[in-house]
Amino acid sequence: MSYVLPKEFVTRMIDAGESKIFMSTRDTLIRAYMAGAILALSAAFAVTVAVQTGVPLVGALLFPVGFCLLYLLGFDLLTGVFTLVPLALIDRRPGVTMQGVLRNWGLVFAGNFAGALTVAVMMAIVCTYAFSQAPDAVGLKLGSIGQSRTVGYAEHGMAGMLTLFVRGVLCNWMVSTGVVGAMMSTSVPGKVIAMWMPVMLFFAMAFEHSVVNMFLFPAGLMLGGDFSIADYLVWNEIPTVLGNLVGGLAFVGLALYSTHARTATARVPQARAATATDTAVPRRA
Structure with missing residues (x-):
């Protein structure tokens, strides 16, 4: 069967985290760049479909196509390495250090941002005919999303900041479940189905994903x-990154590791007490 048992795919999670720590800077950046670009294209696709149909759920149903492609191609998102890489440190793999974990996170963040920014520039060109006219309907929607999800949070002060953080936690709880989903099966259809479901959920509910x-x-x-770069960083990106870290590591990585890789001592089944009837020699009639 193509299904991989939890104890087996959790070992794969730890192995994957270890391999990413020792990956070269060149390969880490390339894989992160491509992941950020593909996910950005998928987000642009989802927004376009939602604008054209007037039904946001349709965009959410189709958004996971980019996520599935980038993981099948072996590329890396920040949200995924938040979950996988620390497991190699916790498991005390030889040569794995906190410095190595932070190095991986930093490189993946930089690569993801560069890839996403490249697609942002391309989409801005597409939506404005190379800045020669006002943005089209998709461009206007992209502008309004940025405003509502920065200034919109800021209007609520610390309550808005907490809401933003929690949405980041919930997002990577689902996204990292999708990352693990790719390890639950040895077949491509099985991997895609396992990845598709939680990623669709996060996008449909407008949770906050740092790379998107x-x-x-x-x-x-x-x-x-109508918002600034400071609004973006303070009232979205930084709290979202922190929320994504907590959501992926606590609710997916550590939860699976603690119960499948480092299980507690199993309870010994109590033997059925022997009764006098069980042990007595049958009486003769």
């Missing part, structure tokens, strides 16, 4: 969104 936002907000700024 690396596309949405720069694109929004280029397309006339």
Whole structure:
């Protein structure tokens, strides 16, 4: 069967985290760049479909196509390495250090941002005919998303900041479940189905994904969104990154590791007490 048992795919999670720590800077950046670009294209696709149909759920149903493609191609998102890489440190793999974990996170963040920003510039060109006219309907939508999800949170003060953080937690709880989903099966259809479901959920519920936002907000700024770079960083990206870290590591990585890789001592089944009837020699009639 193509299904992989939890104890087996959790070992794969730890192995994957270890391999990413020792990956070269060149390969880490290339894989992160491509992941950010593909996910950004998928987000642009989802927004376009939602605008054309007037039904946001349709965009959410189709958004996971980019996520599935980038993981099948072996590329890396920040949200995924938040979950996988620390497991190699916790498991005390030889040569794995906190410095190595932070190095991986930093490189993946930089690569994801560069890839998402590249697509943001391209989409801004597409939506404005190379900045020669006002943004089209998709461009206007991209601008409004950036404004509502920065200034909109800021209007509520610390309550808005907490809401933003929690949405980041919930997002990577689902997205990292999708990352793990790719390890639950040995077949491509099985991997895609396992990845598709939680990623669709996060997008439909408008949770905050740090890499998707690396596309949405720069694109929004280029397309006339009424917010600043400081608004983007303080009232979205930084709290979202922290929320994504907590959601992926606590609710997916550590939860699976603690119960499948480092299980507690199993309870010994109590033997059925022997009764006098069980042990007595049968009486003769």
